[in-house]
Amino acid sequence: MGLSFSLSADTAQEQGLDLEPPVRMEEEMEGRDLFGYVGIEAVLDQMRRKTMKAGFEFNIMVVGQSGLGKSTLVNTLFKSKVSRKSCTPNYEEKISKTVHLQSVSHIIEEKGVKMKLTVIDTPGFGDQINNENCWEPIVKYVNEQYEKYLKEELNVNRKRRIPDTRVHCCVYFLPATGHWLRPIDVEFMRRLGKIVSIVPVIAKADTLTLEERLEFKQRIRQDLQANGIRVYPQKEYDEDAEDRILNDKIRENIPFAVVGTDKEHQVNGNKVLGRKTKWGIIEVENVAHCEFALLRDLLIRSHLQDLKDVTHNIHYETYRVKRLNESNANGLALSPLTLENGTLEKSDAESHL
């Protein structure tokens, strides 16, 4: 048997030993006390190399009626054909009476960094005359991915890296009506906002004039607040003052009025992504034309890791705690997953649209 180092100063005193209280190393060693270069910062290179080797996963879900430009926008975001356009839906898709979830994965590589991108499409959402409970399959899908992850985590022989199929971000497409949020928008975002990070966008924003766009955005922000809808990035998860300033700017601009395209056009000798109309070219990546670039920056360039962190530390954590509490109450094994897990109470699910 080896020596035990867990003897505390108090117990030592009781036993008549004269031990010094433990020295708190972290308070004593600060950067300025180092006598020379140690090389701690090289850990960043190590992390970078590991991430590049392993790659990372990013799962994005798009929700909104068909024809709002969801597939086009995802393709524009990742500059590749990651989602099939539905402008020529086949017969089966046309008659679809329910929401089907379809997920498609692609490996996208840029400068040696590999991303496994999964796009989860939700065809059929909001397409019926009676859209009652059409969010249910989506809630179910989101929770099933948490459940899968939880089961893997609880396995005695865990995988070194648990495959992550959890939805890191849900982009919700609002039709550019210029009015208010519709009951279906409120119902969907109210429910899903509790279990996943939602980023609302105004689809096909090229159909609104500048004033209409400004007004519509303001109304939506009012509506979101009035209905207690929580969209990403949420104030309470800002980590520090710097975060708050950056995120406040994003919050002031939400929902982004976006335009998507799969075509390039020549503008002043440069190739730009755009939509050609009779009166000119709408440049998708030009912030003077639309807010596509703001959405791209949020989802990819500035907040991709934060979206993954919020999914893991907040949404998944909430689910995990709830499930483990349930299983503690019911004995050891995880109880079967029901739709209500992690969502609203039954009475809420029964409201009509």
Ligand SMILES: Nc1nc2c(ncn2[C@@H]2O[C@H](COP(=O)(O)OP(=O)(O)O)[C@@H](O)[C@H]2O)c(=O)[nH]1
């Ligand atoms: N005016 C306009 N049309 C768009 C925009 N994005 C896509 N479209 C067109 O809308 C149609 C439906 O697009 P699609 O991406 O298949 O929509 P989805 O059903 O929501 O996936 C296609 O004809 C697209 O070319 C946009 O931002 N503005």
Ligand SMILES: [Mg+2]
């Ligand atoms: Mg589509």
